[in-house]
Amino acid sequence: MSADIKPFDEIRLLFARLPGPDAQSVAAVRARDAQLTKPPGALGRLEDIIEWLAAWQGVAEPAVARPLVAVYAANHGVVAQGVSAFPASVTAQMVENFRTGGAAINQICKAHDIGLKVYELALERPTKDFTQAPAMDEREAAATFAYGFEAIEGGIDLLAPGEMGIGNTTSAAAIYAALYGGPAARWTGRGTGVDDVGLARKNAAIDAALALHGPYLSDPLEILRRLGGREIAAMMGAITAARLNHVPVVLDGYVVCAAAALLHALTPDAVAHCVGGHVSAEGAHGDVLARLGKKPLLDLGMRLGEGSGAALAISLIRTALACHRDMATFESAGVSGKAR
């Protein structure tokens, strides 16, 4: 990064040159869909999925041959406020569990032949407690955003960012309150399962943070560094890198969407290549998806994180592709077309 440009300004410059959707490829998949042996529109949102893939991969024959779930793990200073049902040590323990193949996301990726990468973001050094100080400085937030670009290395064709971080539903709720307004309680949920007392501490921590950082929260990148965490910064980078490389993105749950919401606040177009993979059981997630203009593909009552809901959505996306690619046409199967 050059000396005279501030790190956040380098990030802002990226949003001036985002590639748009490929209308020609959308027209091509629409033309093929019209020939497939089914009444027009009968595959409903499966048809929309194909148009979305074609638009953002920029090809008339979209494929999901190398999808990736990229899980970002980070620790949060705000855990000191007693906001989670689990201790911060669980973040590193779960990273080990990912590595040895014992987590839910390992099984989902294995069952559906989806790649999985886990990125550990300085777990031994939690971000600062944002009730006391900004979570990160500008240089760290920007460097972590840039680190997120690694996810697209190695040639992937679909990305699902995921996360693991004890305390990060407090960070996500604080981001939503800063972006969309209202008291903390409007945005919080029970995360890993806090009781009523824990939930009250969570709301109080967020309200204290909003009071402390209030004057600086009109800029989404300031919200990121003051109230965010490293996994949220890295996921913002990964989503942006995907866009720049014609890789569509499947959004997971409540915490992943905090990264998407910050990008959307920078410029709504920044998340145009993203689809809502699922709606989480964490209360406000449905509302957040609606604000992002995303209708979730799945609603399974999940609230795990790890990219798990998005990974399941990838299996559905692949099924949509199988229909689009391999169904017979009216002509090839000798099936009569619509009478009128």
Ligand SMILES: O=C(O)c1ccc[n+]([C@@H]2O[C@H](COP(=O)([O-])O)[C@@H](O)[C@H]2O)c1
């Ligand atoms: O993705 C979701 O919708 C989701 C909802 C609730 C909890 N989580 C996961 O739970 C962890 C954070 O919960 P907490 O209570 O420690 O803030 C973190 O590892 C998230 O992946 C994830």
Ligand SMILES: Cc1cc2nc[nH]c2cc1C
């Ligand atoms: C055990 C456990 C697994 C998780 N996976 C994502 N967030 C999590 C939180 C906990 C506590």
